[in-house]
Amino acid sequence: MIDWGALDIQVCGQASNGLEALEIIKSGGVDLLLSDIRMPIMDGLQLLTEIHNKHFDIPSVLLSGYSDFEYAQRALRLGAFDFIIKPCPPREIAAVFEQVVMKTRDKRKQEHELNGLHYQLKENIPIVKSQTLLEWLHQPKRTNENRSEQIRKLGISIPDKHTIVIVIQPDGKPLEELNYNRTDLQLIQFATTNIVQETLEQNIRQPVEVIKDQDGIVAICSGTIELLTDKLTTGLTQLQRNLEKYLKITVSIGISRSKASIDNLAEAYHEATSALQLRFYRGLGGIYYYNQSEAAQLEQHPLQGDPDRIRLEPLLVDHLRSGLYAEALNLTEQWLEYFHAEHALSRTEINLQTLSLLARLMQLGNEQESAESGWSDSLVAMADQVHRVETLEELSGLVYKAIQQWVELRNPQKTPRRKVQQAVERIAQNYNSAALSLASVAKELFVSSTYLSTLFKQELGINFLDYIHQYRIEKAKALLQTGAHKIQTIAREVGYFDEAHFTRTFKKWTGLSPSQYKKEAHDPK
Missing domain, CATH: 1.20.272 (Zinc Finger, Delta Prime; domain 3)
Incomplete structure (x- = not known):
């Protein structure tokens, strides 16, 4: 008798013919098979054929009283591990199955390691994809590099033609320089990339790849600028609103021209970052499309001796x-x-x-x-x-x-503080005059308009025009509370000679129209 337990093998079933054996195998839990070739209904070779056709991975050993090489050849061709000629002592069968167990365990170990590698690869594909796109953004195409094939293998969602790059950078300090801990920073970056991708894909109706790059976010899509400009502008404007609403982040955006293929990604990235330089001249929070003539002017050239x-x-x-x-x-x-x-x-x-x-x-x-x-x-x-x-x-x-x-x-x-105080006094004296303006006050104080505007904002934390509006609205609120004047009259008395403009400004600063404010002042709930 064979001591199967010593081989760490448990007998899970016995059958008198190949058909019974096949049913046991179908029920599951069978790892190894020892079978005679000569059996009724279905012989051992037929059983092995069924196992092979149904793709069961079961190492098999066949016994036969025939030493004909053809039997052994057919058995091995069908995937048998070994072929033993009867009669044979139990120790010979045990020795064969000892080898079967060792090789089966080695095979399963290799499969487990391979599955682990496949899992890791699957988990790391987003990282590999991002790193690949980052490399393409900063490096020209290498000789013999097939980017179209890499797009397919990595599951990159954008086509390899008509490539457009969009660079999105936060205004002010980069996120990394703000006082966020590492976890919060990662969450903000994750949320930012998600908002960018969802907002753009909803508006331009096509896939967008989004990756983190240096101080900002890069979005890559496909299309022609001529056809996409309206959709892009709408989508990017919505993106700016979403980022400010949900993350309190304001951004400036640069967009490249459409390039022939993904092979020109580095060139498109350079154009998008060049377009973004326009925010220095035009201010933060803009959407800037690359323009070749403007880019030429932005390039460094020798100092001009004007x-x-x-x-x-x-x-x-x-x-x-x-x-x-x-x-x-x-x-x-x-x-x-x-x-x-x-x-x-x-x-x-x-x-x-x-x-x-x-x-x-x-x-x-x-x-x-x-x-x-x-x-x-x-x-x-x-x-x-x-x-x-x-x-x-x-x-x-x-x-x-x-x-x-x-x-x-x-x-x-x-001191400039005295200049600000003098400006405030001029506003108090002339707030109801149509001639009151930054230029008129600056002229009276013998300073430039730009200087007074900068000084006013530095000292009071509010720009000159907003201060005038606030001052006038406070005066208007006092008059509305008395209930003795019509709204048109109050508008003129505080310096607004267009009632519609007064109404819009009043609602902007109070959240209520003048008539609503007047009603609440006299009929509080």
Whole structure:
């Protein structure tokens, strides 16, 4: 007798013919088979044929009293592990099954490891896909590289033709520089990519691949710009609203032209990032399509020696040295206007010019022994910010801040804070005048409009026009509460000579129309 337990084998069934054996095998739980060839109804070779046809993976050993090589050959061809000639001692069968058990275990171990590798590969496909797309964004196509085949293998959802790249960058500091812990940052990035993908796919009605890249998000889709512009603009505008609504993030967006194929992905990415540079000139929160002529103007080129601009910088410093602060501010505004001209200078040139002015101001401080006041340290800190500001408006504010600090330092009795107070007094005196404006108040105070606007926002945290609206609305609320005047009359008394404009402005600042406010004031619930 064979000691099956010693071989770690448990007998789960016995059959008198091949058909019975096949039914036992079909019921499951059979790992090994020992069968005679000669059996009624269905012999061993027929049983092996059925097992083979039904794709049962069961190692089999056949017994036969025939030594005919043809039997052995057929059995092995049908997948038999071994063929034993009877009569044979039990130890011979045991030795064969010892080998069967060892090889079966080795095979299952290999299958388990292979399944684990397949699982890991499946789990890591999104990572591999993202890494592949990132590489394509930053590297040109290599010789003999078949990107169409890689798209198929990795399950990348976009076609390999008419490729468009969209670069989405948060305004302000990158998310990584904000005070989020690692878990929160990962959740925000995950939510951002999901919002980008869902919003764009809903609007352009086609697949979009979205990946994290450096300081922002990159979306890749397929189509022609001429046909997709309206859908893209609608979708990207909706995306900006969704990100601000759900994640409190504002973004600027650059879009490339449509490229012939995925092989040109790096070129499309370069165009999208070039388009995004326009936010420095035009402000944050924009949607910028790549334009070849604009891109050429944005490229760095040698500094242009415009004689008027070159003359302004030393003249501005001379006015500060002489205490002619209003004149210096007017020259500052003229100097900055050269930067605001439609890409007259590249970003690099503007940075260099700004640093040059700050260096002149630092030299002026050294001449007039202002170093001990912290003036130099303040200018060094501002110079460090020049390369980090995101818009020309921010850069202008930085320059005005430097001028403001110099004025405060050299002439405390003429501090900018006094200018703001004087502006507030002018508003209180003339709030009901149609002629009240930033330009009119700046003219009365002998400063430039841009300077007064920047100063007002720095000191009070609100821009000049919004302050006027708030002041007028507060006056209107007081008049509405008395109930003695018509709305049209109140509008005129507080400086609005168009009743519809007054109604819109009032509702913007209070959430109620003037008539609703008046009703609630006299009939509170």
